[in-house]
Amino acid sequence: MNSTPIPTPAPRIAVIGAGPGGLTCARVLERHGIAVTVYDRDASADARNQGGTLDLHADSGQIALKEAGLLDEFFALARPEGQAMRVLSRHGEVLADYRPPADENAAPEIDRGQLRTLLADSLAPGTVRWGHTLRSAAARPDGTHRLTFENGTTTDADLLIGADGAWSRVRPLVSDATPVHTGVTFLEAHFDHVDTDHPAVAELVGDGQTFATGDHKGLLAQRNSNQHVRAYIALREDVDGESLAGTDLGDTEAVRAALLEKFTGWDERLRILITDNDGPYVHRPLFVLPAPHTWPHTPGVTLLGDAAHLMAPFGGNGANLAMLDGCELALALARHNSVDAAITAYEGTMLPRAAEAGDGADALDRVFGPGDRDATEVPDFGREKEEYRRGAAAYRSR
Incomplete structure (x- = not known):
């Protein structure tokens, strides 16, 4: 040096x-x-x-x-x-399934x-x-x-x-x-002990990440260490959550119901990222x-x-x-x-x-x-x- x-x-x-x-x-x-x-x-x-x-x-x-x-x-x-990295359509069609070499x-x-x-x-x-x-x-x-x-x-x-x-x-x-808001907001969801308590989520996410988007929305999930998965439910909305207008963001069941309505028609294997999470959602608007x-x-x-x-x-x-x-x-x-x-x-x-x-x-x-x-x-x-x-x-x- x-x-x-x-x-x-x-x-x-x-x-x-x-x-x-x-x-x-x-x-x-x-x-x-x-x-x-x-x-x-x-x-x-x-x-x-x-x-x-x-x-x-x-x-x-x-x-x-x-x-x-x-x-x-x-x-x-x-x-x-x-x-x-697994990339899906909102209807569950696999668009890409990248598995890295061991090295x-x-x-x-x-x-x-x-x-x-x-x-x-x-x-x-x-x-x-x-x-x-x-x-x-x-x-x-x-x-x-x-x-x-x-x-x-x-x-x-x-x-x-x-x-x-x-x-x-x-x-x-x-x-x-x-910073200015991008017009996109994530609601973060958590899954603990995913391999034993949430096997469908574990299968969906695999060892890395799963990514599905369509119609201005997205469902993203990533595996962390210690059997933990974080999911991000992406919406086009303003910083105050107007696309969930009238919903108390602290009311987990009300937010879940509103999200399920917005993701109507999405594959049920993806919608488990909305329905099966442990604990509340975390509001994360994206700024740049x-x-x-x-x-x-x-x-x-x-x-x-x-x-x-x-x-x-x-x-x-x-x-x-x-x-x-x-x-x-x-x-x-x-x-x-x-x-x-x-x-x-x-x-x-x-x-x-x-x-x-x-x-x-x-x-x-x-x-x-x-x-x-x-x-x-x-x-x-x-x-x-x-x-x-x-x-x-x-x-x-x-």
Whole structure:
């Protein structure tokens, strides 16, 4: 690891947000001998459910994990079989049934919680300050930023890194952009002990994911570890759930009845994702930051991940690019002799890459458009994996 000598005194670096991007940034910084503090609102790494499963791509997330010295640990936890993808029509016709080869590691799956624990546990004790919700960040005349947290503590930073997600409190320091609703909302459903308690769901989902769309709607399901499946019931609606107007979103049975009405005519093997879930539905409207999202160079502050380029979930780019962002920002700080030069170098690479990736809103329009999909519209999942490998080779040869 070749690094430029760290300036004296060393810059005070504050990362807001202990998600995959923020933790990756911190880990790579520490591997280069650069001190950093991460602040997160959660009480601990496992204080709340972190969400579903992620496929970490060879050309982005895996590159970041290698720089973090954690790639072998990731592969020990990951599920290569989770790359399986079954695509159905709303009438149950199988449009594609991709099963990865046993040695396919271009994009294996890992639970979000497992990834967060892996990254957090790799950091020096005390690096992450849990229970710190950022209240405000204010620029000071000397070019630093004063951070004030809801628990009453304050600190100053020479570099403030906003890794705090869609509703970032750091973003307003560099940009007026705010997330916009895509017109698509997910209702998340859960299935525990799926192999024993929900065998029909287990058969439908298999080792990976099942995806069915049509008539502006969709039923998606993904296997997580420990016999758990998450399903996402997709609807075209506004952010307040107007397509379920008159239904209390906290009333599970009322929501289920409304959803069954909306999915009338869908294959019964798919409708079990609405009828058989354990517990309530979780309302998850999808937002994006319209791309390209850019901002003028701002000394002492930058963004990564969803704070910089919030994307729709299709394609799995969000967490992967967040981790690559965090990795590249850390490397820039290690290789430049000033914070300002490092920010300039990092943003010069990250912003064009995010613009090229886009916000994913067009994909939502295609997937959840009118009528039915057919086999010609299904991606070639094997070719997709090969593209990740080619991308990784091209990245490493730069």
